[in-house]
Amino acid sequence: MKATKVEEKIFLTIMICSTVFVLSCLILILATVIWRGLPALNLSMLLQTPKGGFYLGKEGGILNAIMGSLFLAGGATALAMAISLPIALFLHFYAKRSWHGGVVRLALDVLWGIPSIVYGAFAFILMLWLGLRASLLGGIIALTFLELPIMTRGMDEAINMVHPLLKESSYSLGATRLETALKIVVRQAIPGLLTSSLLAFGRGIGDAASVLFTAGFTDHLPTSLFKPAASLPLAIFFQLSTPFPAVQNRAYASALILTGIVLGLSIMSRRIAGRLTEHVIR
């Protein structure tokens, strides 16, 4: 065999090995969650809030945490979208050739790497300053900070993928940058924009540290922006840290629910994207 052929074989083997490694990690995690969580999963888990002694293995469910997490991550994602899209459009249309754009992108990349507990602490200071207690709103603010960098960078990339000639077409019809950005580029980039939002939602709903101080925890359903809200990651954490195996299994069931929510949303957003992208130029 020629040396180049051998080389190709070696690299192919490495690529296959790493893919298998990553996939098996994922499968092992899912298998553990399903293995330990599925037997503990039942309707009352999904439909009830914790009753007295829930954390000792008595009856109740985690509806408080499910609703809390959906509100927290949903609110934060909506807020982050409202901030990210203008930043991404600004970066692309107005700051492309200037040094500002580079600085903003660098800042976002650095922010991306900051541990979520730091966001929690930062949001907590902000809340103290605003006179806010641990609450749904506080959690939403903390998660918005957490989601912003990943969402903005994702949207930035999605917008950069739009073919320059498509923009030129719009400009040549006498459209302004704003009209081109909103009517053409956003439309064309919708699949990428949705994916970025979903990634950010996934990061937000799965994070425990940033909501620990800011949203707090409660056994009740979230009814007000100014009252504490429960969340699935914290529910998992509290249940796992009890000494009772039955409660620990419920933690895995909670993890299964969390995974199910993210999976369900991914499938749903793909469907929506499919409908919205009928006209997208490929």
Add this chain to the structure above:
Amino acid sequence: MYDPHIRINKWNVWYGSDHALVNITADIPAKGITTIIGPSGCGKTTLLKSMNRLLDEMAGTRVKGQVWLDGINIYDPGVDVTEVRTRVGFLAPKPFPLPMSIYDNVAYGPRIHRHTLNSRGGNDHDLDGIVENNLRAAGLWEEVKDRLRTSATRLSTGQQQRLCLARALAVEPDVLLCDEPTSALDPIAAQKIEAQLQALKKERTIVVVTHMLRQARRMADYVILLWMGELVETGPAMQVFVNPRDERTRAYLDGDIG
């Protein structure tokens, strides 16, 4: 003599340190088809994009000189670039439909220029009529009239190019710039575009960049020949093609250079 619609005066363009157009002075007569010809990389597209300020959108360009459109230098600081592009339409080499339906593609321009068109005596209430008229003018109406609401991406490349033509015409430009408008098309689709442009030249000033000498000979009323960023010769097609003054023109036409 003829009446100039666009006057290019001592026009220079740099891409970074690359001097792409050197002191070009030329007139584009009103009505009829002016073709810009020359070998690849001689600055044909640059000159074309100078006339609707699409150059502005490219990074690192620098310009010097004037481009006069109806007596206004379009590079004057006070000039509204979207207004220029409304009056000077553009057809790209490769069709790029907007990510919307056939109908919305043609209606895109009229919708964003609603006010301007109204003040010029147009009528935006009849968007259906505008769409139909321009699709007819581009020779596409019969093929798409039953599926106006479907996505523009479903059309063939040749149809997409005629859609882009209809889209450009819908803004009612006085000038239409065409950058190698048939280079991505098969011969039959190309012939349709050529025929549409021939029909349109009675009403509008049309400027066509082409690297195909045969196409230039078929279409041109006036010719601008560029060579390495410099103007070699310009004038009525008959004169340039039959009796060129410059030795390089003769060599280019004979296929000795380029």
